[in-house]
Amino acid sequence: MEGMKVSGDLVLVEGVDLPATGERLSRFLSGLAQTGVNMSLFIGGKTQEGTQFECCVAASDEGRVKALMHGNPELKTGVEFAAPVDLLTLFPHRFDLKILGLSLTALGRARIPLHGFCSSLSAITFITDHTDLEKASAALEGCFGLGAEPS
Amino acid sequence: MISLLNRRSDTPLDNTLETKAAYWEPRIKTYGFQRTTGLSLMEITVRSAGIESLGQACCRLGDSGVGFHLVFSRTSSRGLEVSLLVTAQWAKVIEERMQEFVEGTDEGMRRTSPAEMVFFQGPHFGDRYGIVDTALRTLAAKGIKMTATACSGSCIYIVLPEGKSEEAVLALSEVFEIPKASSHKRSMPTG
Numbered sequence: 001m002e003g004m005k006v007s008g009d010l011v012l013v014e015g016v017d018l019p020a021t022g023e024r025l026s027r028f029l030s031g032l033a034q035t036g037v038n039m040s041l042f043i044g045g046k047t048q049e050g051t052q053f054e055c056c057v058a059a060s061d062e063g064r065v066k067a068l069m070h071g072n073p074e075l076k077t078g079v080e081f082a083a084p085v086d087l088l089t090l091f092p093h094r095f096d097l098k099i100l101g102l103s104l105t106a107l108g109r110a111r112i113p114l115h116g117f118c119s120s121l122s123a124i125t126f127i128t129d130h131t132d133l134e135k136a137s138a139a140l141e142g143c144f145g146l147g148a149e150p151s
Numbered sequence: 152m153i154s155l156l157n158r159r160s161d162t163p164l165d166n167t168l169e170t171k172a173a174y175w176e177p178r179i180k181t182y183g184f185q186r187t188t189g190l191s192l193m194e195i196t197v198r199s200a201g202i203e204s205l206g207q208a209c210c211r212l213g214d215s216g217v218g219f220h221l222v223f224s225r226t227s228s229r230g231l232e233v234s235l236l237v238t239a240q241w242a243k244v245i246e247e248r249m250q251e252f253v254e255g256t257d258e259g260m261r262r263t264s265p266a267e268m269v270f271f272q273g274p275h276f277g278d279r280y281g282i283v284d285t286a287l288r289t290l291a292a293k294g295i296k297m298t299a300t301a302c303s304g305s306c307i308y309i310v311l312p313e314g315k316s317e318e319a320v321l322a323l324s325e326v327f328e329i330p331k332a333s334s335h336k337r338s339m340p341t342g
Contacts, residue, residue, distance in 0.1 A: 033285075036280050039280070041303045042301070044225075045300070047232070087303075089303075089304075097209045098210050098214060104202050104205055105203050108204070117223065118222070123304060
């Protein structure tokens with residue numbers, strides 16, 4: 001493992017769409033695009049209850065996203081803000097499940113609640129509560145012998 | 152092209168005008184689409200208390216040489232919904248090696264097999280808005296239903312049912328700009 005990056009000042013938005021429609025997710029994503037809000041991370045997938053999704057946006061965009069939700073009947077329900085979060089990104093993962101396993105073991109052992117994680121071509125990003133940032137960073141640094149690079 | 156977006160600050164007491172620069176282009180450039188077939192999507196729901204055990208199970212899989220194409224997870228009312236997208240040949244190995252862990256979960260492990268994946272990157276994808284929206288709208292307009300989508304950094308991954316990745320690449324190629332040398336690359340299943 002070569003390094004870890006911390007991305008802070010983010011908020012997590014969680015949503016659930018009704019089965020077979022996809023309308024809420026579609027409106028949410030279009031709304032973000034129209035208001036110029038970038039997502040640092042997005043994860044969505046089909047479940048028995050419908051399409052569930054979550055994304056991280058900059059805390060400075062929270063007001064714009066809330067305005068979007070309040071101004072759209074489809075988004076008034078079914079889309080919620082969670083607590084402020086940070087992203088901890090480890091690289092490179094080399095498509096090795098052991099890297100994921102060691103990370104989850106370290107975070108689980110330190111009792112860090114996870115809101116999710118996602119791999120990219122070379123990195124794995126974990127979503128943690130902002131209040132747990134120091135503990136989570138220490139757990140991963142200890143596991144891989146790293147120093148965090150603030151972004 | 153760099154566009155400038157002017158908007159009022161969100162802070163009620165602060166009436167300053169914020170100017171934000173954003174990279175914009177009429178047709179979104181990509182570095183090409185890559186698709187992978189012959190995959191299995193393994194899904195498991197884990198409560199917070201089970202994260203350490205899941206980690207240990209993943210370590211054992213890693214020690215056995217099991218790799219992944221994509222891993223992602225999000226929360227639900229039931230816990231952490233964890234998805235592993237792997238080469239189909241690993242699915243049975245994963246089920247066998249994780250059996251002990253899976254027995255301690257409420258819902259067991261679910262497998263969607265075969266599955267396919269399309270992923271792509273482009274300039275400044277990590278810092279721009281509207282890319283996922285454009286991709287998913289394009290697929291929806293063609294009636295292509297995604298199984299899952301995950302994006303972090305500058306990569307966009309779309310997991311699709313069997314036989315849909317080629318159709319998805321064709322649809323996306325109509326809307327996104329791709330390098331002229333190659334329309335898309337196909338990744339064969341690998342260990």
